[in-house]
Amino acid sequence: MEHPLDNPIWQALSTGNKALAIGDELAQVLPRDIGAFAGLAEYTPRAFARLHELTIAGGPTVLFTAEPIQLPAGWRLLLHKELLQLVYPHSTVPSVEVGSVVALKERDVPAMLDLTALTNPGPFLARTIAFGQYHGIFQDGQLVAMAGQRLQPTPYTEISAVCTHPAHLGRGYARQLVLHQIGLILAAGHLPFLHVNEDNATAYALYLKLGFSLRRRLHVYVLEKQVE
DSSP, rough: OOOTTHHHHHHHTTTTTTGGEESSEEEEEEOOOOBBBESSSOOHHHHHHHHHHHHHHHHHHEEESSOOOOOOEEEEEEEEEEEEEOOOOOOOOOOOOOEEEOOOOOGGGGHHHHHHHHHOOOOTTTGGGGGGGOOOETTTTEEEEEEEEEOOTTEEEEEEEEOOOOOGSSHHHHHHHHHHHHHHHTTTTOOOEEEEEEEOHHHHHHHHHHHHHEEEEEEEEEEOOOOO
């Protein structure tokens, strides 16, 4: 049986993020203002044809796959890269001071968009907050660090959008926010995991220090629908 993290987007849109998903038993996508992620039950021509029907032209579509795939006609490849997938195999989290960590709400979305545009932790759109459980740290009224939860392929929950304003690096904010997220996920009875680019050595080292371990490499495909 396929491990849920080998096809995490499909599994998330079929389970923990099902309320956000659009599609059927072949392919599923998210609303465009939440994210560009898409999941396929299997990487067959029939499933890609269904994804083509579900996808809006003119924007990216993102797939995470366990192995390299062959794209059928109707798609243009914008990017193919590898991504490291890490899991948190422990049942407890080290104690962390969370007094300055606050839940982020809809009113904070403009500040969240500004911070993610500056730091580029991964795609963050106008309604990405719909994934839930975004928390941040403010200094003098400015959002200077944040982290949240994204894909939820039961029983796992992904930690995402971990970022800190460049002027506030070195203060332990990322550590504080990631540990806070681990605590929330474990308290909900789920298992934390995350993704990181291999060339992001600072983040990778932090996650290993916090207790994450490398599970596998995934392939990321960013596609664009072609219209005749």
